[in-house]
Amino acid sequence: MTGGFIEVDQLLKKYRDGVLVGPISLSSPRGVIYGLVGPNGSGKTTTIRCMLGLQKPSKGHVRVAGLDPASESKKLMQITGYSQELPSFPPFLTAKDILTTTGKLKGLSGEELRREVSKALDISGLVSHAGRRVGSFSKGMLQRLAVAQAIIGDPEILILDEPMLGVDPAARVQMREIFMELKRAGKTILFSSHELYELERLADMVGMMYQGRVMVEGWVKELLSQDAGGLKVEAEVLRPSLITPQLIQSLKGVQDFQMNGTILRVRFAEGLDGRETLAATLVKSGAGLVRLQTVNRTLEDLFMEVVMKGVKP
Numbered sequence: 375m376t377g378g379f380i381e382v383d384q385l386l387k388k389y390r391d392g393v394l395v396g397p398i399s400l401s402s403p404r405g406v407i408y409g410l411v412g413p414n415g416s417g418k419t420t421t422i423r424c425m426l427g428l429q430k431p432s433k434g435h436v437r438v439a440g441l442d443p444a445s446e447s448k449k450l451m452q453i454t455g456y457s458q459e460l461p462s463f464p465p466f467l468t469a470k471d472i473l474t475t476t477g478k479l480k481g482l483s484g485e486e487l488r489r490e491v492s493k494a495l496d497i498s499g500l501v502s503h504a505g506r507r508v509g510s511f512s513k514g515m516l517q518r519l520a521v522a523q524a525i526i527g528d529p530e531i532l533i534l535d536e537p538m539l540g541v542d543p544a545a546r547v548q549m550r551e552i553f554m555e556l557k558r559a560g561k562t563i564l565f566s567s568h569e570l571y572e573l574e575r576l577a578d579m580v581g582m583m584y585q586g587r588v589m590v591e592g593w594v595k596e597l598l599s600q601d602a603g604g605l606k607v608e609a610e611v612l613r614p615s616l617i618t619p620q621l622i623q624s625l626k627g628v629q630d631f632q633m634n635g636t637i638l639r640v641r642f643a644e645g646l647d648g649r650e651t652l653a654a655t656l657v658k659s660g661a662g663l664v665r666l667q668t669v670n671r672t673l674e675d676l677f678m679e680v681v682m683k684g685v686k687p
C-alpha cells in the first residue's frame with residue numbers, strides 16, 4: 375500500500391461462475407478527480423463496488439479514507455456519495471421522494487434535509503421535475519437523479535459509476551461544472567466513463583483498465599505531455615509520391631509513421647526530437663514541405679495504444 379486516499383492494492387475478485395477479475399491496483403490522492411476508463415467487462419464496476427463494500431474482494435486490499443470498505447462500510451457510507459451504473463428507482467416515487475429518503479438514510483432531518491434536497495435538485499437541474507414520478511424519466515434524467523442522490527449530505531468522497539452515460543451534451547457540460555465545483559470545495563471524486571474526451575477535460579488522474587488490470591495510471595497532464603510516448607509530428611507535403619518508406623525509416627528515432635494522401639504522420643522515440651531532420655529530409659527529397667506541426671497526444675491515442683497492444687507502455 376502506498377497510502378493514497380483511495381487505495382486498491384492487488385484486488386482480486388473471483389465470481390461464483392469462476393470469472394476472475396484482477397489483480398487491480400490503483401491509488402488516488404485526496405481532492406482530485408480520478409477517472410477510470412476501460413472496455414466493457416474490464417473491471418470498473420467490480421473495482422467500484424469493492425471500494426464501497428458492496429462486494430468483498432476475494433484477495434487484496436482496498437482502503438478509502440483509511441477505512442476498509444468490507445468491514446467499515448457503514449462509516450464509509452457516511453462520508454461517501456455513490457451513484458450506480460444504470461440506476462434504477464421505484465417508478466412510482468417522485469424525484470423529491472427519492473432524494474428525501476436518501477437524505478434521511480444519510481441521517482439528515484428537518485430544515486437541513488429540505489435544504490440538501492433542494493440543493494441536489496438544483497445542482498442536478500431537476501428542479502422542474504421534482505414532483506414527477508421517476509417512471510416517466512428519460513435515461514439522462516435518471517442519471518442526473520443518481521448524481522443528485524450521491525451529492526446529498528455534502529459527502530467528502532464521490533464514487534460514481536458512469537455518471538455521464540446517456541446524458542445529453544448540455545447536461546454533460548453542467549455535470550462537468552458540478553464536478554469542478556465539488557473539487558474546488560475539496561471533495562475527492564472517482565468516476566468511471568467511456569468518454570475519453572470528457573475524461574481528458576475533467577480528470578486530474580486517470581486509470582486505464584484492460585482485462586481486469588490497470589494498465590496505465592497517472593496524471594492526465596503528464597500522460598499527455600508532448601514527450602510522453604514519443605513526439606508525434608504531422609507534415610503536409612506537395613508531392614507524396616516522392617516519399618518512400620525507406621526514406622522515413624532511415625531517419626533517426628522514427629518509431630512508426632503513416633502516409634495518408636498528402637499528410638505524413640511520424641512518431642519519434644521517447645526523448646528524441648527529430649523535427650528538424652524530418653523537415654530537411656522532406657525538402658531535400660523534393661516532396662515539398664507545406665507545413666509541419668506537433669500533434670498533441672490524446673487519451674484516446676493512449677487508450678488505443680494500451681488496448682490494442684494489451685501491454686503496459
Ligand SMILES: Nc1ncnc2c1ncn2[C@@H]1O[C@H](COP(=O)(O)OP(=O)(O)OP(=O)(O)O)[C@@H](O)[C@H]1O
Nearest residue numbers: 389391393395412413414415416417418419420421
Ligand atoms: N455478478 C457477476 N457474476 C459473474 N461475473 C461478473 C459479475 N459481475 C461482473 N462480472 C464479470 O467481471 C468482469 C468485469 O465486469 P465489470 O462489470 O466489473 O466491468 P466494467 O468495466 O464495469 O464493464 P462495463 O464497461 O460494461 O460496465 C466481466 O467479465 C464480467 O462478466
Ligand SMILES: [Mg+2]
Nearest residue numbers: 418419420459
Ligand atoms: Mg461497469
